[in-house]
Amino acid sequence: MLYANAVKSFRSILARFRPVGIGHTHSHLNRGFFVMCDHPLSRRTLLTGMVAGMGALVLPKLPWASGAAQPSMTPDQALQLLKEGHARFMAGKTERPNLTPQRIAETFSKGQHPFVTIISCSDSRVPVEHIFDRGIGDLFVIRVAGNVADTDEIGTTEYGAGHLMTPLVLVLGHTKCGAVTAVVKGDQVGGSIPQLVDNIVPAAERAKAKGLTGDALILDAIRENVQQSINDLLTRSQELSHLQHAGTVKVIGALYRIEDGAIEWL
Numbered sequence: 001m002l003y004a005n006a007v008k009s010f011r012s013i014l015a016r017f018r019p020v021g022i023g024h025t026h027s028h029l030n031r032g033f034f035v036m037c038d039h040p041l042s043r044r045t046l047l048t049g050m051v052a053g054m055g056a057l058v059l060p061k062l063p064w065a066s067g068a069a070q071p072s073m074t075p076d077q078a079l080q081l082l083k084e085g086h087a088r089f090m091a092g093k094t095e096r097p098n099l100t101p102q103r104i105a106e107t108f109s110k111g112q113h114p115f116v117t118i119i120s121c122s123d124s125r126v127p128v129e130h131i132f133d134r135g136i137g138d139l140f141v142i143r144v145a146g147n148v149a150d151t152d153e154i155g156t157t158e159y160g161a162g163h164l165m166t167p168l169v170l171v172l173g174h175t176k177c178g179a180v181t182a183v184v185k186g187d188q189v190g191g192s193i194p195q196l197v198d199n200i201v202p203a204a205e206r207a208k209a210k211g212l213t214g215d216a217l218i219l220d221a222i223r224e225n226v227q228q229s230i231n232d233l234l235t236r237s238q239e240l241s242h243l244q245h246a247g248t249v250k251v252i253g254a255l256y257r258i259e260d261g262a263i264e265w266l
């Protein structure tokens with residue numbers, strides 16, 4: 001229906017144009033031009049305007065701009081699901097939910113409806129779905145070294161919270177993080193890694209300013225880095241800031257302990 005209305009509108013617009021050919025009052029114009037209100041428009045200009053107008057008529061507004069449906073659960077309910085799943089993981093009583101062929105078919109036919117967006121480190125010792133005992137279609141996971149929040153991660157988080165409507169955004173750091181450790185120690189790294197870990201520098205500097213040393217310094221820098229990513233998400237994304245201010249999305253942090261599997265909620 002929306003497409004049909006758009007076409008009808010453009011037919012009305014086109015009716016106001018008249019082709020200009022040889023012998024017309026504007027005889028100096030070639031065929032393939034149109035005039036509207038006695039001003040010549042090239043076919044390219046006309047088509048460009050049509051495409052822009054069609055986009056305005058046909059493309060849906062983003063959820064946070066259009067008052068779309070609210071998430072199916074609250075941020076606190078989503079957090080409770082994570083905590084319950086992690087408790088099963090710690091107790092050795094995982095249920096491994098939503099890993100059946102039926103779940104695969106359901107998420108194929110009905111789409112994905114995750115309840116949380118997670119920015120996690122890529123470290124292989126942090127298997128996100130396992131430590132929260134969740135399955136297919138439950139978690140929208142963004143994995144990147146150092147769980148940093150730069151352009152790609154922020155845009156992906158906006159997609160999770162704004163389009164998929166996850167009510168919770170979690171930044172998940174972990175102990176013994178190699179990326180944070182390298183920044184704190186000032187290790188020399190090559191390739192594109194310096195541009196990747198430069199987001200961690202402010203966190204490392206805050207930890208150093210506390211006068212900490214050794215393992216205590218590294219651990220505090222890891223915690224500070226989780227907070228840095230949260231700050232980057234909320235200060236660099238108007239969409240996420242708006243959603244959190246509206247109360248439909250909550251952005252939180254946590255620390256996963258690779259030594260025993262426990263989670264410290266920050």
